[in-house]
Amino acid sequence: MHFDPDLLDKLRGARHIAVFTGAGVSAESGIPTFRDAQTGLWANFRAEDLATPEAFRRDPATVWKWYEWRRDLMRNLQPNAAHLAIAALERLVPRVTMITQNVDGLHHRAGSTDVIELHGNIWNNFCFQCRKPAVLTTPTSDIPPRCAHCDGMLRPGVVWFGESLTAPAWHRAADLSEHADVFFCIGTSSLVEPAASLPRYAQSCGRVVIQINPEATMHDGFARHVLRGKAGDIVPQLLCAAWPGNGEGA
Structure with missing residues (x-):
C-alpha cells in the first residue's frame, strides 16, 4: 500500500501518539461485535x-x-496483527497511549502498557x-x-447502556485527544457516544487525525488521512513504511 509522505512525516515526527480503537480491531481476532446477531x-x-x-x-x-x-x-482468542503493531509503536515513538472501547483486554495482552478502557474490562467484576x-x-x-x-x-x-463512563477514564481520554500530536481512530463505527466524539475533539484541537476502517464513517469528513481496509493489514504496513527495518511486519 502507498502512503502519503505527509502522513509518514507526521508519524516520524510525533512525540506522543494516541490510538483510539473500537470493535473492528477485536473482530479481527474473532470477537463478535454488538452489532452481530447472537448465536x-x-x-x-x-x-x-x-x-x-x-x-x-x-x-x-x-x-x-x-x-x-x-x-x-x-x-482462547489471541491479539491480532493490529494489536501487536499498535503495541510495537511504543518502541518507535516516545509516548503512545491507547484509548479503547473494547472490553476484552487484548491490547494489554499484546503488550500495550498505557491503556484507557473507556467501557471497562469484561474480566473484572464489582459489586x-x-x-x-x-x-x-x-x-x-x-x-x-x-x-x-x-x-x-x-x-x-x-459499562452498560445507560451508564456513564468513569470520570477518570473519560477526562484522561479527552485530555489526550487534545494534546497528542497524532490521533489514530481505528476500527470504530463512530456510533457510540460519548466516545465517538473524541476524534472530532482531537481534530478541533488541531491534532492530526488518521482513520483506519474498512468502511466509511462520520469521521471521514474531517480526518487528515483516511486509510480504507482492515487494521491488521494496514497498521503493520504503515509502521514498516514510516520506520523501514523497524516496523512490525518488516
Missing part, C-alpha cells in the same frame, strides 16, 4: 437488552450467564450494590456470585 442459546436475545442495569435488576442470573458465555468465547471490586478465587454455586463485603450481587466490570 446458540442466545439467538433470541438482543445484546442491547442484556447489557443494561435494568436487565440485571430484572434477571441477574440470565445477564451473568450471558457474560460468562461471552467470556468463554473470548478466553452491583457497594461497587467494590471483586476477584473470584473459588468456585461458587451462586449465580451471580455474591460480594464478600456486603453480600450484594457481583456484575461484570463493564
Whole structure:
C-alpha cells in the first residue's frame, strides 16, 4: 500500500501518539461485535437488552450467564496483527497511549502498557450494590456470585447502556485527544457516544487525525488521512513504511 509522505512525516515526527480503537480491531481476532446477531442459546436475545442495569435488576442470573458465555468465547482468542503493531509503536515513538472501547483486554495482552478502557474490562467484576471490586478465587454455586463485603450481587466490570463512563477514564481520554500530536481512530463505527466524539475533539484541537476502517464513517469528513481496509493489514504496513527495518511486519 502507498502512503502519503505527509502522513509518514507526521508519524516520524510525533512525540506522543494516541490510538483510539473500537470493535473492528477485536473482530479481527474473532470477537463478535454488538452489532452481530447472537448465536446458540442466545439467538433470541438482543445484546442491547442484556447489557443494561435494568436487565440485571430484572434477571441477574440470565445477564451473568450471558457474560460468562461471552467470556468463554473470548478466553482462547489471541491479539491480532493490529494489536501487536499498535503495541510495537511504543518502541518507535516516545509516548503512545491507547484509548479503547473494547472490553476484552487484548491490547494489554499484546503488550500495550498505557491503556484507557473507556467501557471497562469484561474480566473484572464489582459489586452491583457497594461497587467494590471483586476477584473470584473459588468456585461458587451462586449465580451471580455474591460480594464478600456486603453480600450484594457481583456484575461484570463493564459499562452498560445507560451508564456513564468513569470520570477518570473519560477526562484522561479527552485530555489526550487534545494534546497528542497524532490521533489514530481505528476500527470504530463512530456510533457510540460519548466516545465517538473524541476524534472530532482531537481534530478541533488541531491534532492530526488518521482513520483506519474498512468502511466509511462520520469521521471521514474531517480526518487528515483516511486509510480504507482492515487494521491488521494496514497498521503493520504503515509502521514498516514510516520506520523501514523497524516496523512490525518488516
